[in-house]
Amino acid sequence: MDEIEAFWQRAQQHAELATVSSYMGVNPIAALRPPAWGFGATPEQADELLDLVLEGTKTATASALWDYEAEGEDLPSVGTLGIVVDGHGAPRALVVTTAVRTVPFDEVDEAHAHAEGEGDRSLEYWRRVHEEFFTEHASHDKGFATDMPVVLEEIAVLHAEPTQSG
Numbered sequence: 001m002d003e004i005e006a007f008w009q010r011a012q013q014h015a016e017l018a019t020v021s022s023y024m025g026v027n028p029i030a031a032l033r034p035p036a037w038g039f040g041a042t043p044e045q046a047d048e049l050l051d052l053v054l055e056g057t058k059t060a061t062a063s064a065l066w067d068y069e070a071e072g073e074d075l076p077s078v079g080t081l082g083i084v085v086d087g088h089g090a091p092r093a094l095v096v097t098t099a100v101r102t103v104p105f106d107e108v109d110e111a112h113a114h115a116e117g118e119g120d121r122s123l124e125y126w127r128r129v130h131e132e133f134f135t136e137h138a139s140h141d142k143g144f145a146t147d148m149p150v151v152l153e154e155i156a157v158l159h160a161e162p163t164q165s166g
Contacts (some may be wrong), residue, residue, distance in 0.1 A: 004083060007091035007161065008033045011083070015094060015158040034081035036091060041137040043087025049118070050086050053093060054160055058117035062130060065102055065149035070140035076100050076153050092161060099154040104147040105130070112152050 001009075011017075039049035039061065052058035068075055076082075080097040105127075113126035135144040142148070 004036050004091045005033065007083060011094040011159040034083055036083040036085050038085045046087040050084055050092055052117045053084065053157060060112055060115035060152065060154045063151045064134050064138060065151050066140040066142050067138060068151065075151055093157050094159040095155040096158055097153055098156050100151065102149050102151050105150050106146040108150060108152065115154065
């Protein structure tokens with residue numbers, strides 16, 4: 001069993017995701033492991049943003065809609081589960097999406113910027129770092145635009161584990 005599968009088994013039990021009356025058969029949640037992914041585009045960003053999630057400071061994230069389209073990925077929806085990995089690819093948290101909306105970049109509000117938990121948590125900081133990120137790490141060829149659609153996702157931690165040392 002690989003490290004992510006082992007984490008998934010523990011997380012299901014801790015978050016009580018696999019509990020279903022026995023007459024109903026296998027719970028579909030227990031049969032399908034959610035995708036594993038890391039925040040940002042570098043191991044350093046993955047660690048920094050994951051730490052904010054584990055501290056409870058980061059309860060939201062943002063992605064370019066154009067990246068989802070370029071990669072052929074489905075948008076998250078309420079109830080979507082994800083296994084968040086650190087910069088080394090080790091699973092650290094099981095999260096669930098609690099809200100999703102898509103807005104133009106220039107219409108992201110102060111509340112969302114604050115919920116992302118980065119820097120001074122201001123909208124100005126959010127716009128600066130996300131414009132940089134969306135410009136430097138795009139999966140699409142449309143470039144950055146102030147009216148580009150951004151997927152705003154709110155998340156909650158269902159299960160987290162400390163870093164394994166040694």
